[in-house]
Amino acid sequence: MGVSEPFSVLMSVYAGDDPAFFAAAVASVTVDQTLPPSELVLVVDGPVPEGIATVLRRIEAGEATGPVPVRLVALPRNGGLARALEAGLAACSHSIVARADADDLSLPQRFAVQLPMIASGYDLVGSALVEFAEEDGPDGMVRALPCDASDIAAMARFRDPFNHPTVVYRREAVEVAGGYEHLNKMEDYWLFARMIAHGARVANTDQVLVRYRVGAGAYRRRGGADMLRSELRLQWRMWRSGFTTTTQFARNIAVRGLYRFVPLRLRALMYRRMVRPSASMR
Incomplete structure (x- = not known):
């Protein structure tokens, strides 16, 4: 191969x-x-x-x-x-x-970087991305994630360890995990958690390979009652499946649930804290 x-x-x-x-x-x-x-x-x-x-x-x-x-x-x-x-x-x-x-915009070298990683034996590979608002404007925050499989698995117990628009995967590994399941705004996180639980070989590269378009309402869309309902469904599924412990479930409900209802400025600060690579929580 x-x-x-x-x-x-x-x-x-x-x-x-x-x-x-x-x-x-x-x-x-x-x-x-x-x-x-x-x-x-x-x-x-x-x-x-x-x-x-x-x-x-x-x-x-x-x-x-x-x-x-x-x-x-x-x-x-x-x-x-x-x-x-x-x-x-x-x-x-x-x-x-x-x-x-x-x-979003994939950088020209994206597949040339990720396909050799898949060929080396990984089932799921993601990358860092950079946020931007205007194509001819300055880039914004870089969203980098852990690269090592154990760090990825640890982060997955608290937050999504992959940037969905950056991933490349083996379709068979997706199918073994049950495929995408409808869960508003969180279907990717739920899929990746199940792939990890089913033994998929996972990795990220710290190279920025995608420019992720963000609009003025990006932080607003991460809050509200609909997002809270999706959050609660996700956390319930992860706990019921055994992917998270009872302690992790309670922590996630408290921290991530609160995030959906705090004022917009505070939500932006919390988001920036959570997307740092060091935010891997066990």
């Missing part, structure tokens, strides 16, 4: 995405890559407005992805990210699958 093993890129787009951001994201994982994928699997999660439809027509015509073939999976109604990704995984032709979001 070598670096040349074929791989798919899996992306989902829906009505709320920005057409220009979507087009740039597609280019970043296809024509801009030094190691292009073997295919792009693009899930259209329900009806989309004309702006997105125009970009999709360009993609179908081969104008946006160069020689990279595209497989479109159109869902009749919007069902959320987890259901879209499950449909997309089923359509992927290859065992190795790289995730990408419809508004």
